[in-house]
Amino acid sequence: MSNLEAVAQRVLTPLILDEPGTIALEDQAAIATWVQKTALTAMLLSSKEQRENGYGLAPSEYRALYERRELVQPLDFSQFWVGRFEGVKGFSAVRVTPLTVRIPDFPEPPLPQGYAMTIVLGALLLHGVRFTTPGLQADTTTELGMPPLWPSETSVMWPAGQTCTEKSLLALADGGTLRATGGEVRLQPWSHAAHLPQSAFENGAIKVPALCRKHDIYYPAALLQEAHQGRFYAFMTSCECSAYLIHTDSDRIRFRAAGEPEGIAAMYADMVGDEFLIEDQIGEFACKRLPA
Template identity: 55%
Template sequence: MSDSCAFCGSIEPLTREHVFGDWLSKIGLDLTPVRHMAGPLNGLPRHMGEQPPFRQTVKRFCASCNNGWMSRLEHVAQRVLAPLVLGEAGRIHPDDQGAIAMWAQKTALTAMLMSSNEQRERGYGLPQAMYTALYERRDRVEPLDASQFWIGRYEGTTRSAVRVTPMAVRVSRIPEPDRPHAYALTLVLGQLILHGLTFDTLAPAVEVANVSRMPQLWPKGAPVLWPRGQTVTEESFLRFADGKTLRSTLDVVDVQPWTPAAQVPRSVVVNGMVRVPALCEMHSIHYPISLLEDALQGIFYAFVTSCDCPVAYLMHTGSDSVNCKAAGASEGISATYADIPGDEMLIRHPAGAFFCKRLTA
């Protein structure tokens, strides 16, 4: 219920909580107004206007939660993470690792409440059971069971971001589930990036490794030194946030983005061009039907296109779909496309010229 506390279910008057702790606006980060957006899981969201970063709030929590365990998590996060957010080398003691992982989950859960009520009613949100379970762990100061977190360095112009990608455990020849098994949670704060995988309480959990070589924050172990591992850039962010660097430790099991969330919606053919709804859900993108015909023969391509937001997309054709591999500023997407091996092809069609690269096996 939207009139009860999202965490504890209390029907006491609701209070506002910052998506990102207010302390982030006071540590020296650039506070120039930026565009804010919120929307469906794994989709490009609607614009919510311009305002300084770290000012977004959500009115979904009772005062007891907001001023109690949630506030205590923010104090730990400020003490531990503020230097890292500013790019200063540091370390996270094992005694703080559980609180930081729990804070990351709390922040992601809070951010997901920025989507509209209509979107959440259509399934664009995290299960209520995750909110309840996190509340029940408030005294343990640890993230949800079956959670893993890593911490690394981010390099780009984005000062803050939250992305949640539904994930599925895949076993050869077994159909994909009708609901996600897990969620990849990614937070960007200045030069800091936190990345986690949390399994649904009703789903089978598997252990994964992160091939980005980022140090593991949770389950806790030795002190975590920062920065370590591969830096995430604007160009690699979408692939990273979609869990593409996560690998199951079991040979016969894989963990992948849940197909209904990862694939672009069904396309239609108009005047010799395939029209596909863009991830923003407001515009469409187009590509020649010849690419679709080749895909049916097992020949696949990469290409760059854009919508009117403006957002650029790196697309790959597949045997039964076209998939968005990256989205963002045109310069970054074009650079990623340029790094794809192979010669560029020119396809002429009634609407003009179209450039693409054939993908190798």
């Protein structure tokens, strides 16, 4: 693991700082493995109870990656791309989304058959997909035209392809830009994880199901009215399972991060934007106006 971190620091630091560079062919396997290791590690931040209820990745993924540590290669049936991100300075995120392989005229399978991995570090975007069901893997490309990091047969020049913005990041992280190169197979987020029930108006506030699916979170209706006017905000909230960093958008709220309260508070404090206090039936509610 320390060797992976050393390679990642050496190769990726200039790209994170938005300095054009090259990922040499001999470093690409290690970087792809680092992406997968980082994504799997991020999923361990969920509580034991959440993992027992299906949130997270199967233990077999961790065992398989450990067993091939001598190879310094990502798991079989994995593909990775590298691109450029343009957004709030210093922004970073890790997101893992379960995916299903959809075949026309067949219903959605009861369990996911793969997952998308997305890491943003400054100006650097790393994106990957891993198929976990034998026989259902597919060669894929991305709509952004990002160069392949793994498998690859040549050095990768960075930046290349279409720049990903904050607006397009969520679709990319949900696997929305992945396309199978042959046949009519489609990749889609697993509905059970990606589609939460709709929000509701309750006691003067907007009630939204939390990511844990066990609790609800609330935010002032005034933020919904602001969103209808094209003004969006970030705020912190929590349930019994986790703390959350949330952004409002034109048609929904977006969970940007989940984790321990201290970490979410630090992310909120680092955000650029004027802070406002809204008083409603719940009490005082702090939020930051997002840059236009």
